[in-house]
Amino acid sequence: MKIGIADTTFARVDMGGIAIDEIRKHASVGLERYVVPGIKDLPVACKKLIEERGCDLVMALGMPGGAEKDKVCAHEASQGLIICQLMTNRHIIEVFVHEDEAKDGKELAWLMEQRTREHAVNAVRLALRPKDLEKLAGTGQRQGFEDVGPARP
Numbered sequence: 628m629k630i631g632i633a634d635t636t637f638a639r640v641d642m643g644g645i646a647i648d649e650i651r652k653h654a655s656v657g658l659e660r661y662v663v664p665g666i667k668d669l670p671v672a673c674k675k676l677i678e679e680r681g682c683d684l685v686m687a688l689g690m691p692g693g694a695e696k697d698k699v700c701a702h703e704a705s706q707g708l709i710i711c712q713l714m715t716n717r718h719i720i721e722v723f724v725h726e727d728e729a730k731d732g733k734e735l736a737w738l739m740e741q742r743t744r745e746h747a748v749n750a751v752r753l754a755l756r757p758k759d760l761e762k763l764a765g766t767g768q769r770q771g772f773e774d775v776g777p778a779r780p
């Protein structure tokens with residue numbers, strides 16, 4: 628089992644390093660890292676991690692900025708990642724933290740780390756322990772900020 632980590636230099640936190648640190652706490656798997664300038668470069672990095680470097684699942688980590696052009700960029704990158712999943716029949720866990728989700732730099736750093744760590748656990752579950760995800764179905768999980776929990780009639 629090999630997990631790929633694709634991340635960017637545009638991000639203001641070392642999301643790739645954090646993902647690797649978290650995955651190592653939960654599983655003994657091969658890891659391949661591929662760093663690109665920005666989120667629009669992630670789809671091909673993921674495809675190469677899967678097709679050329681033998682990854683079974685990839686995490687795509689990035690930070691869209693707060694400007695309108697950054698949001699367009701994020702939508703385009705997201706579409707590229709979905710196409711890549713369909714082309715390769717492999718999961719890509721997209722971990723995007725929009726810069727304007729946080730009120731300041733301190734909260735942004737916290738959120739980027741927290742969301743990355745929680746999705747790293749999801750990546751391990753998806754790759755190795757899918758039954759663990761089944762137990763969480765419909766429980767209103769969120770990555771980063773607090774879980775919202777299940778809705779009740």
Ligand SMILES: Cc1nc2c(=O)[nH]c(=O)nc-2n(C[C@H](O)[C@H](O)[C@H](O)CO)c1C
Nearest residue numbers: 637664665666667690691692696697700
């Ligand atoms: C406008 C813009 N916004 C972002 C962003 O919010 N987050 C990010 O990671 N990268 C951004 N980029 C850079 C592109 O994703 C890409 O790296 C360049 O266009 C080079 O291919 C661009 C060009």
